[in-house]
Amino acid sequence: QSALTQPASVSGSPGQSISISCTATSSDVGGYNYVSWYQQHPGKAPKLMIYEVSNRPSGVSNRFSGSKSGNTASLTISGLQAEDEADYYCSSYTSSSPVFGGGTKLTVL
Amino acid sequence: QVQLVESGGGVVQPGGSLRLSCAASGFTFSNYGIHWVRQAPGKGLEWVAFIRYDGNDKNYADSVKGRFTLSRDNSKNTLYLQMSSLRTEDTAVYYCAKILYAFYPIAAPPFDYWGQGTLVTVSS
Numbered sequence: 001q002s003a004l005t006q007p008a009s010v011s012g013s014p015g016q017s018i019s020i021s022c023t024a025t026s027s028d029v030g031g032y033n034y035v036s037w038y039q040q041h042p043g044k045a046p047k048l049m050i051y052e053v054s055n056r057p058s059g060v061s062n063r064f065s066g067s068k069s070g071n072t073a074s075l076t077i078s079g080l081q082a083e084d085e086a087d088y089y090c091s092s093y094t095s096s097s098p099v100f101g102g103g104t105k106l107t108v109l
Numbered sequence: 110q111v112q113l114v115e116s117g118g119g120v121v122q123p124g125g126s127l128r129l130s131c132a133a134s135g136f137t138f139s140n141y142g143i144h145w146v147r148q149a150p151g152k153g154l155e156w157v158a159f160i161r162y163d164g165n166d167k168n169y170a171d172s173v174k175g176r177f178t179l180s181r182d183n184s185k186n187t188l189y190l191q192m193s194s195l196r197t198e199d200t201a202v203y204y205c206a207k208i209l210y211a212f213y214p215i216a217a218p219p220f221d222y223w224g225q226g227t228l229v230t231v232s233s
Contacts, residue, residue: 032217034217034218034219036218036219036220038154038220040154045204045223045224045225045226046146046154046204046206046220046223047223048209048219048220048221051209051218051219051221052219057221089153089154091154091218091219091220092218093215093216093217093218096168096215096216097156097159097168097170097216098144098156098159098216098217098218099156100146100153100154100155100156101153102153103153103154
């Protein structure tokens with residue numbers, strides 16, 4: 001069982017904003033700022049979207065933002081676009097190894 | 110530009126062995142730790158292993174510890190994952206992924222570049 005819990009699916013209409021949560025099941029995960037988020041389109045490799053909770057790599061749209069409160073991190077996508085439809089994974093660090101959430105399928109209606 | 114290219118995947122019988130390679134270009138390979146992450150068909154991402162930039166520290170997931178061995182040849186800009194005693198549950202696409210920061214001493218994320226993956230199928 002993953003140490004990070006994500007909702008299996010979320011959906012939204014074009015132009016709307018959605019958030020995906022990532023909840024740690026142990027306090028040591030929540031105590032780190034190693035949370036990162038990855039986008040994965042079908043058949044493609046994951047792509048880094050957010051790192052260290054809220055930092056955006058160069059080239060990633062500013063429609064993507066990250067935050068954390070206690071043991072729960074969140075990825076927010078504003079102004080939803082059709083190309084945002086993908087799987088999203090959070091990741092953090094615990095017990096000397098990385099861990100991933102189970103993934104969330106984002107559907108753009 | 111940064112590129113990671115995995116190779117070596119294929120079909121192998123349970124109990125068999127396979128060696129995956131990850132060829133890197135576009136960055137100073139010897140300065141960066143590299144991870145392997147796998148994804149079983151239709152499933153989520155699972156971290157597998159990490160090797161530090163100098164090869165002096167390695168971490169493995171409990172699910173592969175004692176069966177998988179990581180090594181790197183910094184003169185060839187290549188990483189190797191030797192997999193033995195393979196099980197059906199090892200069937201997955203295997204990705205190598207580069208750490209964002211140079212000289213990062215620990216196995217923490219983030220992973221800023223990923224290869225395209227190589228499929229390993231363990232089946233009789």
